[in-house]
Amino acid sequence: xxxxNIFPNLWRFIGLTAVQFIILSKVSLTxxxxxxxxxxxxxxxxxxxxxxxxxxxxLGFLIGLTVDLLTQxxxxxxxxxxxxxxxxxxxLFRYAPRGGYTAKEPIPSPHYFxxxxxxxxxxxxxxxxxxxxxxxxxxxxxxxxxxxxxxTLLGWSLTMVIVVLYTRLFNPKI
Amino acid sequence: MHxxxxxxxxHGGLLTLVVLEVVCFYLIASFNDSQRxxxxxxxxxxxxxxxxxxxxxxxxxxxxxQNERLRNQIADLGTQLTNARLAGGTPPDTxxxxxxxxxxxxxxxxxxxxxIPAKVISNTISGSNNWLMINRGRRDGxxxxxxxxxxxGLAGIVRYVSDDFAVAMSVLHRQTxxxxxLKNYEYFGSxxxxxxxxxxxxxxxxxxxxxxxxGDTVQVSQFxxxxxAGHLAGRVDSAYLKPGSNFLSIVVKLSQTPAAFNxxxxxxxxxxDQIDQLQQAVKDE
Numbered sequence: 001x002x003x004x005n006i007f008p009n010l011w012r013f014i015g016l017t018a019v020q021f022i023i024l025s026k027v028s029l030t031x032x033x034x035x036x037x038x039x040x041x042x043x044x045x046x047x048x049x050x051x052x053x054x055x056x057x058x059l060g061f062l063i064g065l066t067v068d069l070l071t072q073x074x075x076x077x078x079x080x081x082x083x084x085x086x087x088x089x090x091x092l093f094r095y096a097p098r099g100g101y102t103a104k105e106p107i108p109s110p111h112y113f114x115x116x117x118x119x120x121x122x123x124x125x126x127x128x129x130x131x132x133x134x135x136x137x138x139x140x141x142x143x144x145x146x147x148x149x150x151x152t153l154l155g156w157s158l159t160m161v162i163v164v165l166y167t168r169l170f171n172p173k174i
Numbered sequence: 175m176h177x178x179x180x181x182x183x184x185h186g187g188l189l190t191l192v193v194l195e196v197v198c199f200y201l202i203a204s205f206n207d208s209q210r211x212x213x214x215x216x217x218x219x220x221x222x223x224x225x226x227x228x229x230x231x232x233x234x235x236x237x238x239x240q241n242e243r244l245r246n247q248i249a250d251l252g253t254q255l256t257n258a259r260l261a262g263g264t265p266p267d268t269x270x271x272x273x274x275x276x277x278x279x280x281x282x283x284x285x286x287x288x289x290i291p292a293k294v295i296s297n298t299i300s301g302s303n304n305w306l307m308i309n310r311g312r313r314d315g316x317x318x319x320x321x322x323x324x325x326x327g328l329a330g331i332v333r334y335v336s337d338d339f340a341v342a343m344s345v346l347h348r349q350t351x352x353x354x355x356l357k358n359y360e361y362f363g364s365x366x367x368x369x370x371x372x373x374x375x376x377x378x379x380x381x382x383x384x385x386x387x388x389g390d391t392v393q394v395s396q397f398x399x400x401x402x403a404g405h406l407a408g409r410v411d412s413a414y415l416k417p418g419s420n421f422l423s424i425v426v427k428l429s430q431t432p433a434a435f436n437x438x439x440x441x442x443x444x445x446x447d448q449i450d451q452l453q454q455a456v457k458d459e
Binding site: 052053054056057058061073074076078079082083085086089136137140 | 182197205208209
């Protein structure tokens, strides 16, 4: 547990929230909701592997709520963030390497586990997050086929592109 | 306390998630316009459903009570109906009106019958003399020699009474003899059971010149002391002339299946004692 480094996570929290609010939410507004890129969940994904699940769920809720307060959609991103915190734990458990995680791999990034592994995990992780986000945004199963699923598919594709670009660019190690 | 901590260690992530999602749902439904509308409409819709389920459940649990209450209500209404039928039977001529305001008023509009709701707790139909037992007795006001009816037919005549129970001879008893008439005809006769099919009784003493039709209504006659006049007994099934007799034997299909006696009413005739005494006086003479 002493290997948990708080500052990289703090910077990611601030940086990703800022990018989400300043750039991506504006893009989303101009594109009439059909260009929803949700980058901030990367903060949740890149939390330390050894972090306890309740803490990850709570931090996911926290960054979601922060984004919500900025974009004035109280609860929508917070709900998706908390869900992502939980899904992340499940995914990390499911995709654990044969010998389990060690202190040599502080965060689930491609630097330690390779791109193949990283893409499998992020694909599911963001699919769940984006789907949950739109479910909360529409808040009724009536729009499931007409709005929620198409927009999830579109938002997920765009998000994955940006996620890959971001990870290539920064290649986070801690 | 220990087990709660254990629970949290094992399912802490899920618990945190559930708590936070509840908070989020609250936030979403409170502070976002479109979601608030959706949730309030859904709440209306599903709370109605929910309440309906709740009511249905409670209804089911109280069925027995309600049944009891309804039977009491039927007894009350039946009492009113039979008495109203009797009161209405008096022709409204000037004489009746003249005496009505006098001391005789009480007797014209007199309530004759009271019904006591009861449940059949044992019943036979296969013997040649059949009996049924009901769960009301002396303490409930049941007396010997009172009629027992169902809502749509006849059941029997009370013979023996204990404190809490009573035994009645069923309509399917050789000694049962009920004064009955054909609706729309002046004639009346005795409804008896000849020991055959438990669904049929025989109406005797109807003059042979009457052309009865299948399906004609057979009801309690106005001369019955035990049963309220006009109460449905059954419908004509067939009629035949016994050799050497001038009277028809009419086979009547009972409106109340004797095998299905369940909720019954004991008919108390307030004046049966007085009438009995008078009849006895005539006999002794």
